Amino acid sequence: MKEKLLESALKLFSSNGYNAVSMRAIAQEAGANVGSLTYHFGSKANLLREIYQQHTGPMNQRRKELLGEALRIEDSDSRLVAILRAYVIPAFSMSENGIGGGAEFTRLRAILTAEGNQDASAIIADTFDETSRTFLQAISDCIPDASREGLIWRSQFLLGSLYYALINPERVTRLSDEEVDGSDREAAIEHLVQASFASFRSLAPRKNA
Incomplete structure (x- = not known):
């Protein structure tokens, strides 16, 4: 699930930008819930840092x-x-x-x-x-x-x-x-x-x- 969240975030960030993409949108793209994102990364900034x-x-x-x-x-x-x-x-x-x-x-x-x-x-x-x-x-x-x-x-x-x-x-x-x-x-x-x-x-x- 963590890898799926990373892949979904990269896809959305690269298409729509970082500012326009919400945690909820990333979770939906990955077929997960926002709580899963928070558990693995804590914040959108931490998620981006891990992608980098x-x-x-x-x-x-x-x-x-x-x-x-x-x-x-x-x-x-x-x-x-x-x-x-x-x-x-x-x-x-x-x-x-x-x-x-x-x-x-x-x-x-x-x-x-x-x-x-x-x-x-x-x-x-x-x-x-x-x-x-x-x-x-x-x-x-x-x-x-x-x-x-x-x-x-x-x-x-x-x-x-x-x-x-x-x-x-x-x-x-x-x-x-x-x-x-x-x-x-x-x-x-x-x-x-x-x-x-x-x-x-x-x-x-x-x-x-």
Whole structure:
């Protein structure tokens, strides 16, 4: 029943947002009563926190493993590419087997970010901020003269691109008149990494000729 409640909450949150979904609606979707929700989670915020922990734990762990490998690369440009791949790949690979939440959980993340709910904001910060700061530092070490402001903004653009690539691949197929397969994850990863590399690398001050 606990898993059923988690699945129902994820489905409703990702479709309707966190603010609009009541505990009663989640219980009805799961074929349970509100008391069962309260017993297992205590509150809607705790329920959301468990959804995040369930889906992001494996993804964050894999990111850290790949980042450790990337940091052993001496050439700064090659290391930057590897760091970006370490960040992007787990979000795609985890979605293939359901771990990490895939498109449904990514939609939820995007909706929660837009809603600005305090409970959700705190959970997102607890879940991702430590890992995000670790990656930011690794990227900064590849481009030591880059401004902190530029790094923060472009990391935000990377996250937005990752969201959209995961939740709306059919748009690529449609706009290309089906010449490009938007569901080709390897191609999506490659283009996203290369675009992000160019974005971050351009933060390095140009040397006078």
